[in-house]
Amino acid sequence: MPDALLAHVRRYVSLREEDITLLRTRCTLRHVGKKQNLLTEGNVSPNFFVAKGGLRMFFINEKGVEQTTQFALENWWLADYHSFETQQPSDFYIQTIELSEVIVLDEPTHRQLLVDVPSLERYFRLVQQRAYAAYQLRVKYIYDLSKEERYRHFTERFPEFAQRIPQYLLASYLGFTPEYLSEIRRKRIS
Amino acid sequence: MPDALLAHVRRYVSLREEDITLLRTRCTLRHVGKKQNLLTEGNVSPNFFVAKGGLRMFFINEKGVEQTTQFALENWWLADYHSFETQQPSDFYIQTIELSEVIVLDEPTHRQLLVDVPSLERYFRLVQQRAYAAYQLRVKYIYDLSKEERYRHFTERFPEFAQRIPQYLLASYLGFTPEYLSEIRRKRIS
DNA sequence: CGGGCCTTTGACTGGTTTCAACTTCTGTGG
DNA sequence: CCACAGAAGTTGAAACCAGTCAAAGGCCCG
Numbered sequence: 001m002p003d004a005l006l007a008h009v010r011r012y013v014s015l016r017e018e019d020i021t022l023l024r025t026r027c028t029l030r031h032v033g034k035k036q037n038l039l040t041e042g043n044v045s046p047n048f049f050v051a052k053g054g055l056r057m058f059f060i061n062e063k064g065v066e067q068t069t070q071f072a073l074e075n076w077w078l079a080d081y082h083s084f085e086t087q088q089p090s091d092f093y094i095q096t097i098e099l100s101e102v103i104v105l106d107e108p109t110h111r112q113l114l115v116d117v118p119s120l121e122r123y124f125r126l127v128q129q130r131a132y133a134a135y136q137l138r139v140k141y142i143y144d145l146s147k148e149e150r151y152r153h154f155t156e157r158f159p160e161f162a163q164r165i166p167q168y169l170l171a172s173y174l175g176f177t178p179e180y181l182s183e184i185r186r187k188r189i190s
Numbered sequence: 191m192p193d194a195l196l197a198h199v200r201r202y203v204s205l206r207e208e209d210i211t212l213l214r215t216r217c218t219l220r221h222v223g224k225k226q227n228l229l230t231e232g233n234v235s236p237n238f239f240v241a242k243g244g245l246r247m248f249f250i251n252e253k254g255v256e257q258t259t260q261f262a263l264e265n266w267w268l269a270d271y272h273s274f275e276t277q278q279p280s281d282f283y284i285q286t287i288e289l290s291e292v293i294v295l296d297e298p299t300h301r302q303l304l305v306d307v308p309s310l311e312r313y314f315r316l317v318q319q320r321a322y323a324a325y326q327l328r329v330k331y332i333y334d335l336s337k338e339e340r341y342r343h344f345t346e347r348f349p350e351f352a353q354r355i356p357q358y359l360l361a362s363y364l365g366f367t368p369e370y371l372s373e374i375r376r377k378r379i380s
Numbered sequence: 381c382g383g384g385c386c387t388t389t390g391a392c393t394g395g396t397t398t399c400a401a402c403t404t405c406t407g408t409g410g
Numbered sequence: 411c412c413a414c415a416g417a418a419g420t421t422g423a424a425a426c427c428a429g430t431c432a433a434a435g436g437c438c439c440g
Binding site: 085140 | 270
């Protein structure tokens, strides 16, 4: 039933009938509640496709604080690709931020799927390239903007998403403390 | 003559005779002096392969300071992929940091090459995935380590490269000022 | 209605930047 | 081979952005 995935793949490449069958049988949807861990530190990361809901990736620093490094909403893939590629234990956690529907592919399954459906090579190349481009921009913002500007920039660009998640997650993702976020908001309101 | 590229591609996928010919004829090596701009702000980014030497990507912030966001050494691809994909003007500059040999592919050429040599789809997927993984790690370090720790971490991991480039470029890449780098080094020596 | 999580507030601290001046290095031409 | 100019690196003082800590207030959900 992963119709969201099928539709997404078709935005990039065309599929034969047999490809569609393969995708349908190999990619099964998993329904997951809110705040459930899909990956925990020390395990090997599979690749996740978000059909519905949203995920976040984070690690826990030496002070025990969760540092969010990435969000993934509908139609995004998410994985710790270093762990995924090398099949080594990950430093990261991946967790649902809301009720979600997710496709989970571990590396061997993923690899075989690419052998059986060769057009997926191009699909994933384009998806990776797009994700990489987003990271390049992100690092630019981190280096270019102050933390306050980063907050304003983010809320202007993704107003609906900024509403959808708790503030402390947003603060963590933007690289500062919830207390500082409060201070920024106070200034804006007055 | 792009033997470096051929060798690199073959680390990931196998090539037919005709693929090799195509690669040889379409990918020509360009010799470039030190500190030459290969991309300037406002132009569309092609994709660069570093056969020899090294490149850096940077942008100029509102204060007129160059902010380095990325380095690329031998066997790395470098581009502003947002500009590359959308064919829109880039915000970035790409410049040689030493005498270099570089392969330059604009998007239409790149696209055609992938049509003519289908195994490259897999090659570039893997290259993108690896680059993306590196960025994920990088953001983790930015969020996890203080600027001083970032410097120590970098010099421990890439001692030879830290020697090879001027300190002010390293400071810029790590996200702080040359003055502060001086202070860190002073502490270390004593 | 109550408990726990999220958010706010304020005082204090410190890592890092800014600015300006000085020193050292490097490469190029006479 | 030396001189010199510009680039790169160092120093120190003052200012500030943002983090830390502790405590109080608000709000959601059982």
